[in-house]
Amino acid sequence: MAYSFFRRTRHPIVICWTRAFSSQPTKQVVRRPPSQARPRGGKKEPKSQRRTAQHLEEEWKDAFPQAKPYDQATMQLPIRMGRPEIAGALAPRADGNPELIKIPNFFHLTPSHIEKHCNALKLLMTPFPPNKLNDDDRILRIHTREYVTPTSSSSHPGARKVKLQVYLKDLCLNARARQKLILLAGRRYNQRADELTLVSDRCPTRKQNQDYLFYLLTVLLHEANKCEVWEEEEKQLHV
Structure with a gap:
């Protein structure tokens, strides 16, 4: 690389020439033809998308x-x-x-x-236990629901709701206790299907609602089997 500069003194202008040498080899510039020139900005050509190159057998x-x-x-x-x-x-x-x-x-x-x-x-997978396959042994039937949401919170208000169903014929009640249980249950008893349905969602968790339904069914059975004094007196009056 060569360059020049001027030095101004009292005497006429003196022109000094200086040359600097570099130890690195000079880089040769290769010019491509216009047909093979890259686009400006250094952008590469876009690759073909997978959906256009995917085979039918894949x-x-x-x-x-x-x-x-x-x-x-x-x-x-x-x-x-x-x-x-x-x-x-x-x-x-x-x-x-x-x-x-x-x-x-x-x-x-x-x-x-x-x-x-x-x-x-x-x-x-393992085979299901054979003693669990018989529906006749299942006196209590508990229904719950699971909800899948795309939100950050996995809790859903309907997930804590529990429904308990039982047939009155499976409770082994006599005629008096059966009639008393039907009166205590009210609209929770389905006469056509002879089925008692208890639903709870008042507690914050599913386990608490399930325990509450077990407690409620236990209280109904206890009150239905209990015979008060006034019930005997009313029975004698109707007789």
């Missing part, structure tokens, strides 16, 4: 093996979501649509994928 569980956010490069479905910019027009397309990333999806739970998981879980 299984969907290989492309979407587990739960994950929506991927526009994997989906082959013409999905649209969001509010259209013009009234009456179609919703925005899936390409670059942030609305599809905000919500959970179940695209990985296809019938073939569920069957694959079930076959893998069969190796860990």
Whole structure:
């Protein structure tokens, strides 16, 4: 690299030439033809998306093996979501649509994928106890519900609700105790099905509601089997 400078003195101008040498080799600039020139900004050419290069023989569980956010490069479905910019027009397309990333999806739970998981879980399954298969031995039937929500809190007000059902024929009551229990139960007794239904959701947890229903059924059976003095007197009056 060579350069020059001027030095001004009393005498006429003296021009000094200085040359600096570099130990690094000079870099050769290779000019490409216009047909092979890269675009400005150093951007690479976009790769082909998976949905356009996916083979028909490829299984969907290989492309979407587990739960994950929506991927526009994997989906082959013409999905649209969001509010259209013009009234009456179609919703925005899936390409670059942030609305599809905000919500959970179940695209990985296809019938073939569920069957694959079930076959893998069969190796860990054990036979059901034979003494539990007989429905005649189940006097009390308890019904609860499980709720799956996409929110950060997994609690749901309806999850603590418990319903207990029992047939009066399974309680081994005599005629007097049966009639007294029906009067105490009121609208909780279904005459057509001969079934008693108790429901509770007053307690904050499911276990507390279940214990309360057991307590309530115990009190009803105790009061139904108990014979008061006034009941004997009223029975003699009707006789």
